[in-house]
Structures are given as C-alpha cells and as structure tokens.
Amino acid sequence: MLKDVRPINLGKIKDFLTDDCLHRLSLNRDTINPPSSNWTEEQCRYDYGLWLLGDILRDLNRDWASAYITGPEHTWKNRESEPNPLVMEALNIDRVEEERQLNLALTTFSSGQRFAFDKITTIIDNNVKPNTFFLQGPAGTGKTFLYKTLCNKYRWEGKVVLCVASSGIAALLLPKGRTSHSLFIIPINSNEETQCRITGNSDLAGLLRRTLIIWDEVTLQSSHDFAATTDDRNVFREYIYPQDQLSAGDVSIFNDQAILTSQNDEGTSFNNTIAELRPTESHEYFAQDKVQNEEARHISDYPAEFLHTHGGSGLPLGGLTLQVGMPVMLLRNLYPKVGLYNGTRLIITRLFDHGVRERVTSTCPALHGREQYIHRIVMTTDENMYFTLSRRQLPLRPCFSMVINKSQGQTLQRVGVDLSTPVFSHGQLYVALSRVTDIDNQILIK
Structure with a gap:
C-alpha cells in the first residue's frame, strides 16, 4: 500500500x-x-x-x-x-507426552530404524557439519515412524522441530505437518531464479534458524522449489567473509580476499549484502547527473532517481553507500605515481561530506599503506550508450566483490568465484581461477 x-x-x-x-x-x-x-x-x-x-x-x-x-x-x-510468536507456538507442546511416546518408540524400533536414529541424533547433538540427511526406503519400512520419534526426542528436549511435505496429504501424516510451499513461502510457479520470500529480520527467519526440519517426500518436489530454500549464495559468502569476522569489525580480512563475478549486477548484490552485515554506520553519496548530447536531451526531463540507475561498468553508482573499513576499487587513473590508478584497491579510513580518506592496499611495498584523500570528479559514459551521461561522483565502487576483469593482476589469499552467469571466454575463466595463492582456499558456485 x-x-x-x-x-x-x-x-x-x-x-x-x-x-x-x-x-x-x-x-x-x-x-x-x-x-x-x-x-x-x-x-x-x-x-x-x-x-x-x-x-x-x-x-x-x-x-x-x-x-x-x-x-x-x-x-x-x-x-x-x-518473544518470537512463531517460536512460542512451536514450543507450546506437552513435553511429558512427548517423552512417553519417545520411550515407547525406542522399545519397538527395528535394527535399521535404531541405526538411523542413533546416527542422526549423534551428529545433531554434537553439532557436526554437514548435518543434512537423506533417508530412503520402500513403503512400509517405518520412515514416518522414525520422523515422529525424532520429533518426540527434540520436542521433549524443548527444541523446535518443523515437519513439511510436498503435498497436503503427506503433511497430515506428520506431527503438526505443513506443506513446504506454506512454511517456506515458495511461489507456486517457481523457476531457477526463484527465492523464498523470507526476510532476514522476520519472525519466520528467526524460527528457521533454530529449527530441525524434517522434509518428507522431498524427491517429489520440483528442483526449483528445493533450490529456493537453500541459499547457496549465503554459504558461499560466509566462506569468504565469515559473519564473526564481519561482526568483529576486522578490516584486515578485506586485504587478501574477494568474491569474483562475471557481471557487475551480481557483484553489486554481494556488496550490498555484505555491507548490511557489518556493524558500521553508512554514509550515502549521491551523484549529480546530466545528459550532454542534444539528440537525447528529452532524457534530462527524467528525475535524478532514473538517471542514477544508468551507467556502464566504468561509472560509479548514482547512489554510493560507503562505510569506514569498506574495501573499494578506484575507477579512474587519478595519480598513478602514488598508486591511484584504475583498479587500485583501497580501504576507507574516514568519511567526509564531499570525499573520503583511504588507505592503499597494494602488492607494491612502496605504495601499500599510503593514505590519500579522494573527492568527486566528473565522468562520462562510453559511446556504446544511446545518450552521453555526465556523472559527478566519487570514482569508487565497493569491492567485497568485483568483476573478474577487474581482478587482473591481483594476488589474493582466499577467493570465491561466482559462475552462476557463465563467463564469455576461456581467458576470463583463467583469470578468475588464477587469482588465489593456494587452490585449497578457492570456492566456486554455479
């Protein structure tokens, strides 16, 4: 509304x-x-x-x-x-009855059920990773009975267990069962781009973070539905930038690691996500945009918000959100003698109303650690656009993540390569895979 x-x-x-x-x-x-x-x-x-x-x-x-x-x-x-009302509802159970059903089930288990139960509970109780299990067996072998017993155990211990299934009929057989579409808010018509509509600060997100999930008949679910609930990008991001390091404000981790993407839009998405996870205040710098060529003069009638969304890979964002300690990349050759050239990685040390002070992070010992003040400059789009946009902005782009081409010449200790959008040449792939000093510290996502 x-x-x-x-x-x-x-x-x-x-x-x-x-x-x-x-x-x-x-x-x-x-x-x-x-x-x-x-x-x-x-x-x-x-x-x-x-x-x-x-x-x-x-x-x-x-x-x-x-x-x-x-x-x-x-x-x-x-x-x-x-209190989280969803968690309170999930914990509103008769724990005495759960214990009674657990003890009864343990006396009637078959050897196969007991083996699976012990294996699953041992890994969960000891917090061993990975802790995802796939249980397979013919009809009538007691899979649902095992699910119910797992529910009894962890609900008796005061923990949250959620049971879902691919269909409403299957969900009725599980304790407090629901369909996966209902619980995870999966769109009915899903595709490879679909993501669950669960916001990070919502009560449902808080519930899922502390939950054992039992998903019956998962193989009958569309692969797009299942992929929508498993955000591989967050796991990928956590490997390069662990949450505990981001929360601790440790900026040294930005010197030698990065996420590489094939397109700017994907890099911007990673940059925005990681910036939001840092407990640091942000300052937003807005560009002054103008249309230069007469034949496209009508575009100047559009509001500034519209012009801010335009620009090629060589232009900074129209609305640039920066933080102290944020790694950024310089987009213009300003003063190569002191290391300020196109592609230089910098760490912001101080924010001003009209500029920023930054420390150079370079593999050259003579340049590394130098601090420089950078202010707004005027930049224009390349000739490939149907109009020429003049933008007055800080020549910077956040670079928790960067496009593969911009990583040329960089030597990094830990690298994540996002290949969800295919690279356009073998040379680009070679650049992406040769940035890391130790292959064991490289991770790929497709």
Whole structure:
C-alpha cells in the first residue's frame, strides 16, 4: 500500500494510517512503555503509528535512515525482549507426552530404524557439519515412524522441530505437518531464479534458524522449489567473509580476499549484502547527473532517481553507500605515481561530506599503506550508450566483490568465484581461477 508513497508525503496520510492506533494502545497498555504524561492523544497516536511502521521496515530489511523517514520519538516497547510468536507456538507442546511416546518408540524400533536414529541424533547433538540427511526406503519400512520419534526426542528436549511435505496429504501424516510451499513461502510457479520470500529480520527467519526440519517426500518436489530454500549464495559468502569476522569489525580480512563475478549486477548484490552485515554506520553519496548530447536531451526531463540507475561498468553508482573499513576499487587513473590508478584497491579510513580518506592496499611495498584523500570528479559514459551521461561522483565502487576483469593482476589469499552467469571466454575463466595463492582456499558456485 505504501510502496508508491514518498516519505516527504507521509504526513499527508498520517490520519488515515493511524486511525486505529489509540485503540491498539488501549489493548496493549499492559505491554507498552508509557510516554511522558504531558503527551497529547494526537502525539501518542502518530508516534505509535511510526513505531508500528518500523516493524514493517524491519520485515523489509530496512531502517529509518534508508527509508528517509524520521522515526518515533518514544520507545514504545523493548523489541529485543519480545518473544518470537512463531517460536512460542512451536514450543507450546506437552513435553511429558512427548517423552512417553519417545520411550515407547525406542522399545519397538527395528535394527535399521535404531541405526538411523542413533546416527542422526549423534551428529545433531554434537553439532557436526554437514548435518543434512537423506533417508530412503520402500513403503512400509517405518520412515514416518522414525520422523515422529525424532520429533518426540527434540520436542521433549524443548527444541523446535518443523515437519513439511510436498503435498497436503503427506503433511497430515506428520506431527503438526505443513506443506513446504506454506512454511517456506515458495511461489507456486517457481523457476531457477526463484527465492523464498523470507526476510532476514522476520519472525519466520528467526524460527528457521533454530529449527530441525524434517522434509518428507522431498524427491517429489520440483528442483526449483528445493533450490529456493537453500541459499547457496549465503554459504558461499560466509566462506569468504565469515559473519564473526564481519561482526568483529576486522578490516584486515578485506586485504587478501574477494568474491569474483562475471557481471557487475551480481557483484553489486554481494556488496550490498555484505555491507548490511557489518556493524558500521553508512554514509550515502549521491551523484549529480546530466545528459550532454542534444539528440537525447528529452532524457534530462527524467528525475535524478532514473538517471542514477544508468551507467556502464566504468561509472560509479548514482547512489554510493560507503562505510569506514569498506574495501573499494578506484575507477579512474587519478595519480598513478602514488598508486591511484584504475583498479587500485583501497580501504576507507574516514568519511567526509564531499570525499573520503583511504588507505592503499597494494602488492607494491612502496605504495601499500599510503593514505590519500579522494573527492568527486566528473565522468562520462562510453559511446556504446544511446545518450552521453555526465556523472559527478566519487570514482569508487565497493569491492567485497568485483568483476573478474577487474581482478587482473591481483594476488589474493582466499577467493570465491561466482559462475552462476557463465563467463564469455576461456581467458576470463583463467583469470578468475588464477587469482588465489593456494587452490585449497578457492570456492566456486554455479
């Protein structure tokens, strides 16, 4: 409903958006933090409405700053203390009954069922990786009975177990069973590009992170459905940039490792994801764009937001989000004598309103570690576009991930190569696979 509303116009519809907020406050008065006693009803209504809007932004992986909205003045609830309702529902079970059924099942297991049960539980209890199991057997051999017993064990221990199946009929045979489409929010018409519509900060994501999942009849599921639930890109990214290192703010890991992609769009996606995982404030630099050639002058009538989305591989982004400690790549030859040439990797050390200070990371000892100030410059698109775009922006691009061609001449300790989009030549593949010093520290995804 709000996707076409500009933040600056939010105040014009605030009465409509918050017409039930006073009623909600009265219903939740036992669970909220009351504001100052001198607040009027109108202040409470609008501020609580903003607080609820924040919940929607969280589900979209956004915050107030990125949405260009001024947040609420009052902290109505301590969100970190709020229980996840989906987890609470999953744990709302009779643990005494679960223990009784577990003990009964263990006395009636066949040797094959007992072997599988012991193997699975030992690996899970000891947190051994990988911990994915495929159970196969003819009809009537007791697979569903084994699934139920695993549910009994871990639910009795107070852990979350979710059972899904490819069809509703199969799901009915499992304890609290659901279809995979329902639980994982898999689109009905899926393809190789399909991803589950689960946002990282949602209650469902929190539930799945602490869950044992039993998926019955998984081989009857479309391969696209199954692939949609297994985000290989996150596993791939975690290998190159482990979450604990990103959270610790260790910028040294950016000197000698990178993700290589065949296209800029894929690299931008990785860069945005990794930047969001770093506990560092961001600063956004917006470009000033102009159309130069007369025959395409009508394009200048388009808003700046439209022009920001255009530009070739040699131009920086129209909206450039940077962080202290972020690795970036220089896109122009500024001062080769001190190492500032096209393709130089840098680490940002300080952000200013109109520029940044950065440290050079170079294999040349004479250049490595030098700090330089970089400001906005004017750049133009190449002749392959149907109009000439002049962009005044910092000549930088985040390079947690970079295109393969830009990696030429780089020597890295750990490399991830994303081949989900095929390379266009053997030479490009050779460049990608020859950047790492030790082949054991290289990972590929297709």
